[in-house]
Structure formats: C-alpha cells, structure tokens
Amino acid sequence: MTHELLTIGRISVDIYPNDIGVDLEDVTSFGKYLGGSPSNVAVAAARHGRRAGVITRTGDDAFGKYLHRELHKFNVDDSFVAPVKEYPTAVTFCAIKPATDEFPLYFYGRFPTAPDLQIQASELDLDAIRGAGIFWSTVTGLCQEPSRSAHIAAHEARPRTRLAEGQFTILDLDYRPMFWASEDEARAEVARILPHVTVAIGNDKECAVAVGEGTPDEQADRLLAAGVEIAVVKLGPDGVMAKTRTERVVSAPVPVETVNGLGAGDSFGGAFCHGLLSGWPLAQVLDYANAAGAIVASRVSCADAMPTPDEVTSLLAERGRPVPGTVPGAPVPDAAAQLATEGAAL
DSSP states (O other), X not given: OOOSEEEESOOEEEEEESSTXXXXXXXXXXXXXXXXHHHHHHHHHHHTTOOEEEEEEEESSHHHHHHHHHHHHTTEEOTTEEEETTSOOOEEEEOOBGGGTBOOEEEESOSSOXXXXXXXXXXXXXXXXXXXXEEEEEGGGGSSTTHHHHHHHHHHXXXXXXXXXXXXXXXXXXXXXXXXXXXXXXXXXXXXXXXXXXXXXXXXXXXXXHHOSSXXXXXXXXXXXXXXXXXXXXXXXXXXXXXXXXXXXXXXXXXXXXXOGGGHHHHHHHHHHHHHHHTOOHHHHHHHHHHHHHHHHTSSOSGGGXXXXXXXXXXXXXXXXXOTTSOTTOOOOOOHHHHHHTTOOO
C-alpha cells in the first residue's frame, strides 16, 4: 500500500467529559476517543478519502487494542502500530470550558516516557516513508530518545531534494513545554529537521520556538530561508497565513460557536494535506483547512468529529467562500442537517 499520508508520533486515549463547562473534579461522566495529534491528522485525512497510515506505538493492553479498533473504524492503516510491553497506553484527560476558552489537558502515562516515544529507527519501513505522498511529523516526537533518532532517520531517508512533484514533507511545530527541558533544546532539534522539510505549520509561539520571535511574516521568512517551501503561521483570531517564495495568502477565520478547541488544529492539518494532494491553489487549501478546523472546534471530540468533504464545502458555500473544485456560484451538497446532528453551532 502506498500511503497518500503517513504520520509518525503520538497516539493516546482521549478521555473527554460529557459535562461541558465544569472543572474536571466536577465531571460526572466521560467519553473515550482516539487521540494524539499525528493520529488525529491521519484520521482527518482519511475522512477526506485519503489513504492514510500512522507510525506509532501503544501499550500492550486493553487501551492499545481499543486504539487499533478505532484506527480500523476510521480507515487508517495500522500496519506500523505495535505494542510496547514495558509501558501502558497513554491517556489524556481534559476539561471543556468553552465560555472561558479553557481546555486544560492532563497527560497520564507520558512521564517519564510513553509507548509512542519508544519508536526505534531500526523498526521503520523507510520505503513506505519515502513513497508516501505526504510524510507528517511533529516537534514533540523529537523530545526524547529513541523517538528522536527514529524521526531523524525517517527524515534523512526522505531528503526534500529527492521528492517527486506532488510529494510533501510536513513538520507540525507542535511545541508542548511539558515535554522539553527548555525552548533552546527544542529549537536545536527543530534545526536538525528543517533541512528535510517542505512545509512547516505552527502558531506564533511554536514558530518562535522554531525560528525566534517576530511578526508572522518575519517568522515565515525565516522558515523559508531554512529551505521550507510553504510556511504556515496560524494567526489566532485573525485566521491563518501561508507564505511561499512567490506568494502570500491569508485565510480569514470561519467563526463558529466553539465547544472544544483542542481538535481544530488536527482537523486543519488533515484537510490541509487533502488540499495539497488535490493540487488546489494555496488560497483554496487554506480556506478548506480553516473551515475543517472550525467544524471540529464546534464539536466535543477530536477524531470522531472530523468532517467529511461535503460538510466542509457546505460551510464554505454558506459563508460565501470559494469551494475548491467547483465552478464559482455552483451549488454544493447540503450537509447542514449533518452538521446540526453533530452539534455544530454555525
């Protein structure tokens, strides 16, 4: 199987409250979901019809079996997902407090390490990594050994100078301070990976860790100077910017009533990959990904909330945005009813 998208890194069981708007100590019941950013991105891309797979590790336990089952459910290839006997599957709890825009995360089974940080370089299928349309990794995967060496080996096997037309190597700048001794340590590891990367994605803080403080344009320019072909800087309430050596595009935000903001970035990532693989203009890729992220922000879960193409194009059309692959002004399928059943407040 040749993957259109192959991700590497975190996987976990997300335990999200069914009680919205209360502190974690006051929650009375929870739902269980597949989680972990690279795994969520693979799920998101699969929802858009892409052949997606993930390289990761679980514990040799019931939660690990659950994650395999969920990957199958979402049509994500789990051929490169194996158990690690020494460590339990990681679990992440969160509180969901949309009124105050608070979604605190509590990581269990990640300290001092987790199964998905035990990926060994010798275990990698380098041919699969070389052949993938998009290879996606995150900065968190560089935070400790042996995962760090595995990530570096994967990138060294896929130099950007040898990529075919339509292939991309994406680094999610995904900086999480609890996994690092310092920002300087993270910056040094990012510098080792950037020479192999064609697309970098991050918010202002993540870009600052990668290439230093500055305006979004300055940060994008530094990423481009490092050899990246597309620098994507998330602007928070101002939307998202993408910059190449010849183009600068800003996609305005797609306002929704936020329920849980934790999965929006992963939905954005999977939809962004779909747009790149589709060969759309960069402005359309950004708008499509922005809308996909907004839909997930309006729902409770992450992986289970990833939208279909019909849902994304319906939201774009509703908001007067261009719909990729259609004639301007042409009707698109109406997914409003499905959006409503998923809890979106648009």
